[in-house]
Amino acid sequence: MAVAGAIIGAAVGGWMNDRFGRRRVLIIADFLFFVGAVIMASAPGAAFLIVGRIFVGLGVGMASMTSPLYISEASPVKIRGALVSTNGFLITGGQFLSYLINLAFTKAPGTWRWMVGVAGFPALLQFILMLLLPESPRWLYRKGREEAAKVIMRKIYPAHEVEQEIQDLKESVEAEIKEEGSSETINIIKLLKTKAVRRGLTAGVGLQVFQQFVGINTVMYYSPTIVQLAGFASNRTALLLSLVTAGLNAFGSIVSIYFIDRTGRKKLLIISLIGVVVSLGVLSGVFHETTTHSPMVSRVETSHFSNITCPDYSSALNSGAWDCMTCLKASSPDCGFCSSPTNKLLPGACLISNDAAKDMCHKETRLWYTRGCPSKYGWLALIGLALYIIFFSPGMGSVPWIMNSEIYPLRFRGLCGGIAATANWISNLIVAQSFLSLTEAIGTSWTFLIFGVISVVALLFVIIYVPETKGLPIEEIEKMLEGRALHYKFWEKGTKPHEKSQAT
Numbered sequence: 001m002a003v004a005g006a007i008i009g010a011a012v013g014g015w016m017n018d019r020f021g022r023r024r025v026l027i028i029a030d031f032l033f034f035v036g037a038v039i040m041a042s043a044p045g046a047a048f049l050i051v052g053r054i055f056v057g058l059g060v061g062m063a064s065m066t067s068p069l070y071i072s073e074a075s076p077v078k079i080r081g082a083l084v085s086t087n088g089f090l091i092t093g094g095q096f097l098s099y100l101i102n103l104a105f106t107k108a109p110g111t112w113r114w115m116v117g118v119a120g121f122p123a124l125l126q127f128i129l130m131l132l133l134p135e136s137p138r139w140l141y142r143k144g145r146e147e148a149a150k151v152i153m154r155k156i157y158p159a160h161e162v163e164q165e166i167q168d169l170k171e172s173v174e175a176e177i178k179e180e181g182s183s184e185t186i187n188i189i190k191l192l193k194t195k196a197v198r199r200g201l202t203a204g205v206g207l208q209v210f211q212q213f214v215g216i217n218t219v220m221y222y223s224p225t226i227v228q229l230a231g232f233a234s235n236r237t238a239l240l241l242s243l244v245t246a247g248l249n250a251f252g253s254i255v256s257i258y259f260i261d262r263t264g265r266k267k268l269l270i271i272s273l274i275g276v277v278v279s280l281g282v283l284s285g286v287f288h289e290t291t292t293h294s295p296m297v298s299r300v301e302t303s304h305f306s307n308i309t310c311p312d313y314s315s316a317l318n319s320g321a322w323d324c325m326t327c328l329k330a331s332s333p334d335c336g337f338c339s340s341p342t343n344k345l346l347p348g349a350c351l352i353s354n355d356a357a358k359d360m361c362h363k364e365t366r367l368w369y370t371r372g373c374p375s376k377y378g379w380l381a382l383i384g385l386a387l388y389i390i391f392f393s394p395g396m397g398s399v400p401w402i403m404n405s406e407i408y409p410l411r412f413r414g415l416c417g418g419i420a421a422t423a424n425w426i427s428n429l430i431v432a433q434s435f436l437s438l439t440e441a442i443g444t445s446w447t448f449l450i451f452g453v454i455s456v457v458a459l460l461f462v463i464i465y466v467p468e469t470k471g472l473p474i475e476e477i478e479k480m481l482e483g484r485a486l487h488y489k490f491w492e493k494g495t496k497p498h499e500k501s502q503a504t
Contacts, residue, residue: 001050003432005057006064007425013062014418018411021143022070022136025062030127033059034120041117052116059123065404065421069413072405073136076157077473081260081402088398089253094122096246138474141169142410165473172410172475191412196481200407203466204420207269207400210458212427214276214396215451218435219283219388220245222444226283226372226381245389252393264470265399266462272395273459279391280452282384286377288445294324294373298347301340308357310335310350322350324373339367344374396458400424406469409478 009029016025036055043049068084075083098119105114134152141149149169154162191197223241259268299319302309312330313319324337327350336353338361340346351357353370361368375381400420408416439447469477 001053002057002060003425003429005054006061007057007422007429009058009061009063010065010418010421010425011061012418013065014415014421016062017066017069017139017414017418019414021139022066022073022414023130023133024135025066026070027127027130029059029062029066030123030130031059032056032062033123034127037117037120037123041113041120056119061421061425064401064424065417068401068405069417070136072402073138073413073474074134074152074156076161077471079261080406081265081470082257084402084405085253085256085260085398088401089250089257092246092250092253092393092397096243096250099243099246138169138410138413142173146170168473168475169410172478191416194409194412196409196478197412197416199465199481200409201416201419204400204404204407204416205423206461206465207396207403208420208424209427210454210461211396211400212424212431213451214273214392214455214458215280215431215435215448216392216397217428217432218447218451219385223385226385245385248386248389249393249397252390253398255390256394256398259394260398260402261470264468265403266466266468268395269399269462269466270395270459272391272397272399273455273462275391276388276396277452277455277459279384279388280448280455282380283388284445284448284452286375286381286384287443287448289377290373290375291325291443291445294375295337295339295345296347297322297324297327297337297350298340301338301347302349302351305338305349305351305357305360308351308354308360310352313350324348324369328370328373334370336361337369337373339369339374341366345376403466403469406474407467407477407481410474 009032013025013029016028032055036052036057036059038052039055040049040052043052067087071084071087072080101118102115105111105118108114135148137149137152137156140146140152150166153166153169156162157165191201223245227241256268263271297313297319302313310327310330312332312335313322313327316322327335327337330350334353335350336357338349338351338357340348341364344367348366349361351361358368367374404417404420435447438450467477467480469480472480
């Protein structure tokens with residue numbers, strides 16, 4: 001329900017950004033998030049909890065597309081990418097911090113109420129601080145408040161750059177109004193008729209969709225399974241894993257901050273996707289190896305545990321062919337695999353998956369598996385997981401939001417950013433709701449392989465359709481998109497448009 005709320009928030013937020021300004025939308029998002037946190041913390045039942053999640057989702061959806069936009073429009077060119085990347089780092093760093101906070105609340109009275117309620121404090125803090133910050137100077141200029149915009153821009157830009165920035169902004173706005181004959185009316189037909197917008201949307205929406213369809217949520221979801229594959233069967237490792245993956249995610253965001261304005265957006269995306277393809281290949285291979293070479297189920301080991309044998313195993317005519325994976329697929333009821341006491345790779349027992357069976361298994365110093373099977377290649381899965389997050393975070397994790405905050409013409413920027421963010425959240429929902437059915441239908445290995453193929457398609461898309469915007473003033477990016485459609489020669493260093501005009 002939070003993701004559904006985010007879809008609506010992102011869609012409505014795009015229109016609100018162009019109508020009311022970036023600052024006001026962020027203040028509204030903070031208010032919605034705070035209200036949602038209060039409703040969740042005080043919820044008397046599930047219905048109120050769901051309502052609270054929707055409010056939080058609305059706030060997240062609005063903020064997800066407005067924050068990068070606001071930062072981008074209020075940043076000097078040289079550090080624009082780094083500052084928008086910092087937003088990504090504070091999101092991933094905030095996720096890491098949330099795990100630590102939740103860990104601290106695990107023994108507090110009313111545990112979950114504190115966990116969901118404490119989220120209201122950052123929203124309240126940002127609400128107060130946003131009241132002290134100015135509106136986006138570019139939005140102000142677009143709305144005819146030139147003097148207010150100039151005052152803010154003189155505070156942001158160095159003295160030797162500010163007049164050129166103001167002049168570029170003035171020319172951009174005047175050209176838009178002259179071309180369209182109106183400074184207010186915006187509709188989908190105008191979006192599609194404008195070449196720069198159409199090409200920008202192709203790149204922006206494509207990046208947001210591929211960000212989800214390369215499988216980030218699937219990889220994060222399967223983290224506990226991957227740890228079990230590595231031989232750490234205890235569920236107690238799940239929280240530790242969450243901390244590690246969140247920490248790697250935050251580390252990747254720091255890498256993005258350092259390289260985004262040095263290496264460039266496009267090269268970072270390409271490096272990121274190459275790493276993601278390799279990582280998904282490793283994960284697919286490990287899951288295939290585990291599925292086809294999992295330990296057998298021993299009737300002797302299973303009979304050692306009385307009254308808790310897996311019913312499907314007991315009634316199976318071919319029980320001699322059962323292995324760990326067959327045991328875990330049993331569903332009436334769910335079953336678990338209790339490893340051999342001497343070696344986890346030797347034949348073990350197939351038992352009913354409940355606390356009693358798990359406790360009996362652990363008492364005999366055996367390992368208990370319910371999500372994945374033991375494998376001698378499990379450590380490769382951990383490497384694949386770590387590589388995936390390290391490569392995904394600085395490129396595909398951060399750059400789509402940066403690109404969408406800078407590639408659209410000013411008058412369409414809020415609406416286009418909203419369209420792209422909505423595409424991201426819809427893709428998020430599709431992947432989250434479909435991958436379990438996919439793994440049940442074709443297996444985990446093939447699922448990761450499909451994500452790997454999608455990543456290859458994403459790589460080709462980036463090479464062909466995504467422009468390099470490093471070091472370009474926002475107004476110059478529009479001119480570049482007007483001039484050409486394909487941008488596959490990412491390794492070439494071309495002359496910046498504003499340098500050409502100065503030379504002329």
